[in-house]
Amino acid sequence: MTTERERIGAEGRxxxxxxxxxxxxGPSHPATHGTIKFNLVLDGESIQSCDTEIGYLHxxxxxxxxxxxxxxxxxYTDRLNYASPLINNFLFAEAVERMLGVTVPxxxxxxxxxxxxxxxxxxxxxxxGMAAAELGAITVGFYTNEARELLYNINQxxxxxxxxxxxxxxxxxxxxxxxxxxxxxxxxxxxxxETLSDTEKLLERNRIFIDRMVGVGLMTxxxxxxxxxxxxxxRATGVKRDLRKDDPYMGYDRFDFDVxxxxxxxxxxxxxxxxxxxxxxxxxxxxxxxxxxxxxxxIDDRTIVLPEKRDVYxxxxxxxxxxxxxxxxxxxxxxxxxxxxxxxxxxxxxxIVSDGSGRPYRVRVxxxxxxxxxxxxxxxxxxxxxxxxxxxxxxxxxxxxxDR
Amino acid sequence: xxxxDAILRAVPxxxxxEYSSTGVPSVEVASSSIIxxxxxxxxxxxxxxxxxxxxxxxxxxxxxxxxxxxxxLRSPKHRAKLIVKARVPAAxxxxxxxxxxxxAADWAEREVWDMFGVRFDxxxxxxxxxxxxxxxxxxxxxxxAYDRRQxxxxxxxxxxxxxxxxxxx
Numbered sequence: 001m002t003t004e005r006e007r008i009g010a011e012g013r014x015x016x017x018x019x020x021x022x023x024x025x026g027p028s029h030p031a032t033h034g035t036i037k038f039n040l041v042l043d044g045e046s047i048q049s050c051d052t053e054i055g056y057l058h059x060x061x062x063x064x065x066x067x068x069x070x071x072x073x074x075x076y077t078d079r080l081n082y083a084s085p086l087i088n089n090f091l092f093a094e095a096v097e098r099m100l101g102v103t104v105p106x107x108x109x110x111x112x113x114x115x116x117x118x119x120x121x122x123x124x125x126x127x128x129g130m131a132a133a134e135l136g137a138i139t140v141g142f143y144t145n146e147a148r149e150l151l152y153n154i155n156q157x158x159x160x161x162x163x164x165x166x167x168x169x170x171x172x173x174x175x176x177x178x179x180x181x182x183x184x185x186x187x188x189x190x191x192x193x194e195t196l197s198d199t200e201k202l203l204e205r206n207r208i209f210i211d212r213m214v215g216v217g218l219m220t221x222x223x224x225x226x227x228x229x230x231x232x233x234x235r236a237t238g239v240k241r242d243l244r245k246d247d248p249y250m251g252y253d254r255f256d257f258d259v260x261x262x263x264x265x266x267x268x269x270x271x272x273x274x275x276x277x278x279x280x281x282x283x284x285x286x287x288x289x290x291x292x293x294x295x296x297x298x299i300d301d302r303t304i305v306l307p308e309k310r311d312v313y314x315x316x317x318x319x320x321x322x323x324x325x326x327x328x329x330x331x332x333x334x335x336x337x338x339x340x341x342x343x344x345x346x347x348x349x350x351x352i353v354s355d356g357s358g359r360p361y362r363v364r365v366x367x368x369x370x371x372x373x374x375x376x377x378x379x380x381x382x383x384x385x386x387x388x389x390x391x392x393x394x395x396x397x398x399x400x401x402x403d404r
Numbered sequence: 405x406x407x408x409d410a411i412l413r414a415v416p417x418x419x420x421x422e423y424s425s426t427g428v429p430s431v432e433v434a435s436s437s438i439i440x441x442x443x444x445x446x447x448x449x450x451x452x453x454x455x456x457x458x459x460x461x462x463x464x465x466x467x468x469x470x471x472x473x474x475x476x477l478r479s480p481k482h483r484a485k486l487i488v489k490a491r492v493p494a495a496x497x498x499x500x501x502x503x504x505x506x507x508a509a510d511w512a513e514r515e516v517w518d519m520f521g522v523r524f525d526x527x528x529x530x531x532x533x534x535x536x537x538x539x540x541x542x543x544x545x546x547x548x549a550y551d552r553r554q555x556x557x558x559x560x561x562x563x564x565x566x567x568x569x570x571x572x573x
Contacts, residue, residue, distance in 0.1 A: 055534035062519075063543055063550050099426050225455050228508025239480075246483050337426035338476050338487055340457070351474065353462055366458040366476070374511035403534060 020048065027056050031389045033130050034399045038388065045384040050377045057399035065363035069329025070096055070170055073363060078164045080365060081401040083126045084119035084344045089168030094249060095339035095350040096170045099332050100304065107295045108172050109251045114288045115158065117281040121192065122151040123344030124274045131271070131393030132203065135212050140199050147195040150188040157184065170330055171305040172298025182289050189282050196278060213268035217379040217391035220265060227375035230368050231346025232273045233395065237265035243342040255284045270394040304330050329358030345369045345396055367401045407431055414444040428487055435473070435490035435499045442488065442505055445477060453477035453486055456502065459512035461520040463546045465494040471522055473499050492522060501527040519544035
């Protein structure tokens with residue numbers, strides 16, 4: 001006695017259990033914070049292939065940098081990773097300084113470290129809060145936004161802007177810190193510690209959150225390296241690599257901090273690594289605030305740094321220096337450099353070519369989340385569509401940096 | 405010249421020469437043997453440049469008639485970075501694809517193709533990545549004017565052609 005289904009099978013007519021469906025997710029989708037399109041091929045709920053389309057936020061960063069002076073590139077770098085614009089500012093300035101062969105004053109390095117770490121915390125809070133909110137834990141999103149708000153207020157006090165900061169300068173900083181910076185920073189850190197512990201309580205034994213993060217989006221260390229992953233995505237797979245430790249710049253070797261790594265390379269490890277990195281960044285900020293040296297924040301060289309406003313108004317040398325710098329720009333010696341630092345998402349590198357004139361010949365930025373997005377297909381294949389949301393959240397694509 | 409000598413011993417036709425780049429060891433090789441050189445640098449334990457960090461290009465067509473294709477490598481084992489450069493003629497810019505060595509090369513080479521028009525032979529999927537398919541030209545070439553516009557929808561001058569125009573009513 002054969003059943004109906006077996007009889008059809010014996011005649012070679014396969015009953016369609018599921019059929020492959022092509023679906024386009026994006027470019028404007030409520031669960032993807034950023035303009036991006038996934039062309040998915042689905043077998044039921046499970047993803048067979050995922051073709052990731054980027055470029056919706058391409059504004060020609062590299063082309064526009066070639067049109068102005070070196071200083072005029074700095075506002076463009078704000079708009080790369082706009083969740084942590086100060087890191088972009090400082091790394092670009094540092095790359096040009098190395099080509100010029102100048103070293104910034106101690107105080108400037110310390111301030112750059114402090115504000116880089118503040119930006120890293122803000123970036124991680126954005127990533128964690130949004131990712132949790134996309135999984136339904138919207139309270140966490142509000143908590144992290146509240147904490148991030150404090151850091152943006154500090155950004156505003158220091159730079160005058162919350163997002164488009166343009167605070168880094170080749171050869172130093174736009175201005176010194178406000179007088180009550182240490183107090184404000186201390187108060188913000190206390191508040192962030194509270195928020196983090198609240199967030200942890202909301203999530204660490206949250207069944208829904210854990211089920212959707214643990215074992216999802218697995219990545220092996222070998223594949224992670226092959227895909228060019230850096231930063232939290234790479235460290236989540238257990239590869240201990242951090243440019244702040246491996247190739248110290250801006251004096252990061254002065255500070256005592258740990259580099260957290262994951263074990264399995266799933267979304268939960270990516271989440272935990274970022275979470276722990278916030279704590280480590282706070283350690284760095286506190287150490288730097290304790291030992292912040294006095295002194296100038298910019299080098300004393302009028303061929304690189306704009307003179308004081310008083311000099312511009314009161315003597316001819318200052319006025320000339322101002323005109324030369326604004327009109328001709330900084331004369332960077334001909335040559336090329338690749339300089340990279342650890343941004344919130346991984347290795348942010350600047351490959352810069354100068355032909356000796358006042359304008360860059362080529363500015364290439366190595367965006368960390370560009371390579372992260374390149375590995376999304378590998379991370380989501382075989383998982384369900386809902387898992388794509390969690391994995392994409394953990395890649396932390398920032399459109400401005402990915403598409404430039 | 406230790407690095408160039410080591411490359412020449414392993415890949416005799418590579419024509420490797422070291423050159424000066426600010427603070428980063430750099431080597432220039434023949435574009436035809438780029439894959440063998442990169443494979444040697446990746447697999448040789450004395451170098452172990454296991455991570456491909458970036459691929460990019462520089463437009464030197466005006467002064468040299470060539471594009472420079474630039475590979476940035478990192479060796480976690482030796483805590484070192486390296487720039488490998490290959491010159492390709494502007495008339496027919498093509499270079500073998502590094503996708504056989506690293507998966508990161510997939511998107512990186514697509515971007516160099518998109519922005520500079522350098523072809524990567526053997527790339528499985530050499531499509532544009534940042535620009536859209538009907539886009540003409542390669543925007544990061546120096547010959548591409550930065551203010552050139554290619555609107556997909558016809559542009560309208562709001563002064564000459566105000567909308568809604570009065571004669572419609």
